[in-house]
Amino acid sequence: MAIVPHPKAPPLLLLAFVSGETLGGTAAVPVLYDVEVHLRFLAALPLLIVAELIVHQRMRLIVRQFVERRLIPDPALPRFSEAIAGAFRLRNSFAPEVVLIGFVYFVGVMIVWRQGIALSTTATWYGMPWYFRLFIWVRFLWQVSRINLTLMPTHPDRVGGLGFLANVAYAFVPLAAAHGIMLAGPLANRIFYVGAKLPQFKAEIAMLVATLSVVVFGPFLVFAPQLASAKRQGLGDYGTLAERYAREFDTKWVHGGSSSSELLLGSADVQSLADMANSFDVVKRMQIAPITRDALLALAVATLAPIAPLALTMMSFEDLVKKLVGMMF
Numbered sequence: 001m002a003i004v005p006h007p008k009a010p011p012l013l014l015l016a017f018v019s020g021e022t023l024g025g026t027a028a029v030p031v032l033y034d035v036e037v038h039l040r041f042l043a044a045l046p047l048l049i050v051a052e053l054i055v056h057q058r059m060r061l062i063v064r065q066f067v068e069r070r071l072i073p074d075p076a077l078p079r080f081s082e083a084i085a086g087a088f089r090l091r092n093s094f095a096p097e098v099v100l101i102g103f104v105y106f107v108g109v110m111i112v113w114r115q116g117i118a119l120s121t122t123a124t125w126y127g128m129p130w131y132f133r134l135f136i137w138v139r140f141l142w143q144v145s146r147i148n149l150t151l152m153p154t155h156p157d158r159v160g161g162l163g164f165l166a167n168v169a170y171a172f173v174p175l176a177a178a179h180g181i182m183l184a185g186p187l188a189n190r191i192f193y194v195g196a197k198l199p200q201f202k203a204e205i206a207m208l209v210a211t212l213s214v215v216v217f218g219p220f221l222v223f224a225p226q227l228a229s230a231k232r233q234g235l236g237d238y239g240t241l242a243e244r245y246a247r248e249f250d251t252k253w254v255h256g257g258s259s260s261s262e263l264l265l266g267s268a269d270v271q272s273l274a275d276m277a278n279s280f281d282v283v284k285r286m287q288i289a290p291i292t293r294d295a296l297l298a299l300a301v302a303t304l305a306p307i308a309p310l311a312l313t314m315m316s317f318e319d320l321v322k323k324l325v326g327m328m329f
Contacts, residue, residue: 036185044181051174058171083143145222153234169295173302180306234283
């Protein structure tokens with residue numbers, strides 16, 4: 001038996017009470033027992049609202065880093081400013097909001113609901129504008145990637161100075177948690193009322209984590225061509241410099257070019273050679289996308305956290321904690 005949330009508009013509890021479906025009735029799951037409904041409206045929806053505020057605040061700080069780190073050449077600053085202004089214009093535009101609302105209610109409610117398919121209420125009327133804001137972010141990154149950035153192959157973050165972009169993942173943690181909650185709701189209904197087991201939904205859970213990872217980190221790939229080019233250029237430049245320095249070091253200290261009074265022990269030449277090797281190694285390990293393991297882990301944990309309690313239907317709390325700790329460390 002499939003669990004389908006009761007297609008009632010808010011206020012759900014009042015309408016359910018009037019129709020006699022608060023604790024029973026014709027619905028497969030009464031409203032007061034419907035875990036999915038409660039999680040969506042009492043947990044996921046507030047998180048989506050909070051997430052918008054957090055992302056808006058942190059995005060401003062991240063965008064500012066392009067200028068503060070001098071990644072944008074002076075001649076390209078007007079173009080960068082225009083990209084920012086274009087993003088704000090699109091965000092504040094009234095037309096996309098109207099189109100999204102029309103899509104949600106006319107396509108979602110009039111077509112999908114009438115065909116008997118449960119539609120995610122939270123994801124439609126509030127999530128769709130959220131996804132439009134993600135589109136604005138992707139569009140902005142693409143426009144910035146068209147600028148010839150002043151990337152530094154020897155930057156310690158190993159992504160030419162774009163490492164700060166990975167911090168976007170932490171801004172999207174509430175959004176990931178909201179999606180985890182929206183998945184946990186229907187899974188809980190199926191486990192509690194249909195007798196399903198959590199392992200049956202491994203594919204759905206993995207797909208959610210993978211999809212959110214692609215949504216958050218995928219846009220960074222627009223910088224891959226420039227980062228790859230900077231890496232090739234850096235390997236060539238620093239390879240030539242390292243070869244010249246190593247040859248001079250060899251001539252001086254191995255083939256007797258140094259004076260007899262000069263001591264190798266304590267010489268700055270040795271340390272300089274080691275520094276040169278370290279610089280070349282940084283360039284060699286340079287990545288083509290600002291994606292870090294810690295950022296990926298943070299997003300995955302935020303997504304899985306709302307689903308993790310469902311594991312208590314299969315094991316004790318102590319065993320669950322041990323398993324989660326073992327997965328993280």
